[in-house]
Amino acid sequence: MTALLASGAFAAALWGALGGATNALVIRTTIREAVRHITLGALFAAGIGGLGAPIVGYWLGMPPETLTMTGGAAGGSVAYLTGSIGAAIFEVVIQRIRAGRLPHDTNP
Numbered sequence: 001m002t003a004l005l006a007s008g009a010f011a012a013a014l015w016g017a018l019g020g021a022t023n024a025l026v027i028r029t030t031i032r033e034a035v036r037h038i039t040l041g042a043l044f045a046a047g048i049g050g051l052g053a054p055i056v057g058y059w060l061g062m063p064p065e066t067l068t069m070t071g072g073a074a075g076g077s078v079a080y081l082t083g084s085i086g087a088a089i090f091e092v093v094i095q096r097i098r099a100g101r102l103p104h105d106t107n108p
Contacts, residue, residue: 008075009046015076016045016083023084040090041083052082 020041024034045052056078057063 011076012052012079012082013042013046015079016086017042019045019080019083019085020087022080023088037087037091040087044086044090045079045083048082048086052078056081 017038018041020037020039021034023041024037029037048055053075
């Protein structure tokens with residue numbers, strides 16, 4: 001149990017869940033939708049893992065070596081952003097698919 005709590009994936013999932021919770025609070029969702037945002041945030045942050053830092057660094061225009069998922073403030077920040085932004089992007093894509101508009105379509 002101690003090894004699980006000390007693992008980087010657990011820390012990333014925790015920070016991602018907090019990012020998903022922030023996302024749910026900002027857009028004022030119901031409890032059921034908030035649980036979904038929190039779960040998606042945790043899964044995105046833990047699942048993307050090492051890819052989160054390069055993606056966020058590229059998005060922010062930072063040098064590639066600046067952000068790493070080795071822990072500390074940078075790792076938590078990347079996991080938080082991945083959890084909040086990743087869940088939001090996933091929700092938009094799912095809504096478009098349900099409406100019959102795929103992400104590559106140009107029609108509104």
